Amino acid sequence: MxxxxxxxxxxxxxxxxxxxxxxxxxxxxxxxxxxxxxxxxxxxxxxxxxxxxxxxxxxxxxxxxxxxxxxxxxxxxxxxxxGGDRPVAYFWSHSTLFTGAIWQLALGYNDPSIQKVINGLDEYWDVNRTPFAFQSYPNEFGGGDRFYDDNAIAGLDDVLAYEVTNQPSFLRRAEDALAFDMSGESMDQGGGIFWSEQLRLNNPGNPNTVKAANATALSALLALKLYKITNKPQYLEFAQRIYTWNKNKLQDPADKNYWNDVHAVTGVINKMKWAYNSGAMISNAVLLYEITGNVEHLNEAKSVARASYNHFxxxxxxxxxxxxxxxxxxxxxxxxxxxxxxxxxxxxxxxxxxxxxxxxxxxxxxxxxxxxxxxxxxxxxxxxxxxxxxxxxxxxxxxxxxxxxx
Known part of the structure; x- marks a missing residue:
């Protein structure tokens, strides 16, 4: 990527x-x-x-x-x-292979290639900036920018890895990834999570300095999954807050699917719709229903599921x-x-x-x-x-x- x-x-x-x-x-x-x-x-x-x-x-x-x-x-x-490819894959690509490797373990396989993928992901972990987080390119090739959606996705993968292997290191890294995502929240446009750390810090006028549906939905999902493991109330509070912002700010009232982002300064909404934004919000609503017992969350999950199926x-x-x-x-x-x-x-x-x-x-x-x-x-x-x-x-x-x- x-x-x-x-x-x-x-x-x-x-x-x-x-x-x-x-x-x-x-x-x-x-x-x-x-x-x-x-x-x-x-x-x-x-x-x-x-x-x-x-x-x-x-x-x-x-x-x-x-x-x-x-x-x-x-x-x-x-x-x-x-032509134009860099020497190795970007973080997003490697992290999707990491997910597949963990699923191989879950399915009962245990080849050396699985560990190769797991070890490779470590090379993208950045401890030179705080909070610690995954960056878009490996350290030995000069590193790269850091993205809140990437870290939410990788945190979810680490939760899966922890559930499959019971290794505490995966849980610790998932919580570190969430800490990074929590640092991407602000009251610009009323809340939500930024897409890019570098643009947030250095270039607010850039067209891509946005509060993103994907970063927000996936960060909420990571927080909910970690809440179920750790029972830390700040995770649930954070998840509920940004889930509600996403729903109020970026859900299309006409069809219940999600617009892609809102510019943090101008407030202009990018009304492109992508399947993973709806998917993550369905999962969030289901988890909130399981955690709170509020049937409105279950009804919302069903509504977005039907809407996404009709749209996509x-x-x-x-x-x-x-x-x-x-x-x-x-x-x-x-x-x-x-x-x-x-x-x-x-x-x-x-x-x-x-x-x-x-x-x-x-x-x-x-x-x-x-x-x-x-x-x-x-x-x-x-x-x-x-x-x-x-x-x-x-x-x-x-x-x-x-x-x-x-």
Whole structure:
């Protein structure tokens, strides 16, 4: 991820470009089945994996094989490497692979490559500035800016790692990440969390000096999860405060989904909508319902779930209903929200549609190297070389495996 650019602006440009390319592309991953049937059996788990657990592991191993930077604990941002790529991946990309590695542990695997990913994440931890936090590029390559959304995401991953391994170091780092996110709150525009520490401190007039729905929603979610572990009241108070701000400031009253951000100085709202903002707010509402017993939170979770499903899915002729043709990592966060809600309301509708999507992608939306097209329907290719668009599939298949109790 090129964090020195506005990642939302870049995504908008890419979405436009993909929309202009509507010719059927489909997958070109040729099945090497020995009998020529196309039904696998050649020993390649990228074809032969049957369970979602096996599919998660197969994709994870394939990423390790092709994206690893030899002799290091780092990975490439793109495979094949693209012109202009820096030596190793940005933090956001590596952290998504960290999530996949922890899920491999949760599924019962324990390969050396898992520890390689875990160790590599340590290189992005910055103790030269306070509060301590993850930065966008590794220390040995000069470091980088620090982002509140990145740290909330990584903190959530560390909570998962703590729950899977019971290692206190992961819990401590999750609390440190939350402390950084809490430092990003201010009363500019009435509350909420900034997106970028550097812009907040040094360039308030920059167009990207914003209070962001993602940083706010994900920070609230991290605080709620840590509250359930530690019972520290300041975590619950913080989460409730910024959750309420996000809902009041950035929720579109017309359709219940979330606008992307509000400029901290001008108050201008960027009304772009992304799936992960709705997903995180669904999870927040479910957790608040579980913690407080207030049924209004459960009703809100159901409302946003329905709204997000209506907004972010579309019909693909001849195939079925699909989530967006771009940014599957954001759709993964929406899946997390749906799964959290399912534990309460037992409605599998949204989850089943997404399962159909990734089942289709497994068979029909992969390139000749076996990696997924960004568009699961196979209508366009998208940024298939980008690490994030592959690592999110590791978690998605793991989440489905867990959902189906494999």
């Amino acid at each position: 090129m964090k020195n650019l506005n990642k939302w602006g870049l995504s908008i440009i890419m979405v436009f470009l993909f929309a202009c390319c509507t010719e059927k592309v489909g997958g070109d991953f040729v099945d090497p089945s020995p009998d020529g049937s196309g039904n696998g059996g050649g020993g390649n788990p990228l074809y032969d994996a049957k369970t979602y657990k096996e599919k998660s592991k197969a994709v994870f191993d394939h990423i390790i094989k092709h994206y690893s930077v030899n002799g290091t604990n780092y990975f490439l941002e793109n495979y094949p490497k693209q 899915t579309h019909d693909v002729p001849g195939v079925g209903k699909f989530f967006p043709s771009h940014d599957p990592y954001f759709t993964m966060h929406l899946l997390r929200g749906y799964l959290d809600l399912y534990e309460v309301d037992k409605n599998p509708e949204y989850i089943n549609t997404l399962i159909m999507n990734v089942d289709y992608a497994w068979k029909s939306a992969r390139n000749s190297a076996g990696f997924f097209l960004e568009d699961w329907s196979g209508k366009t290719r998208g940024r298939e070389a980008w690490l994030i668009n592959q690592t999110c599939m590791v978690e998605i298949y793991a989440l489905i495996s867990d959902f189906k109790r494999e």
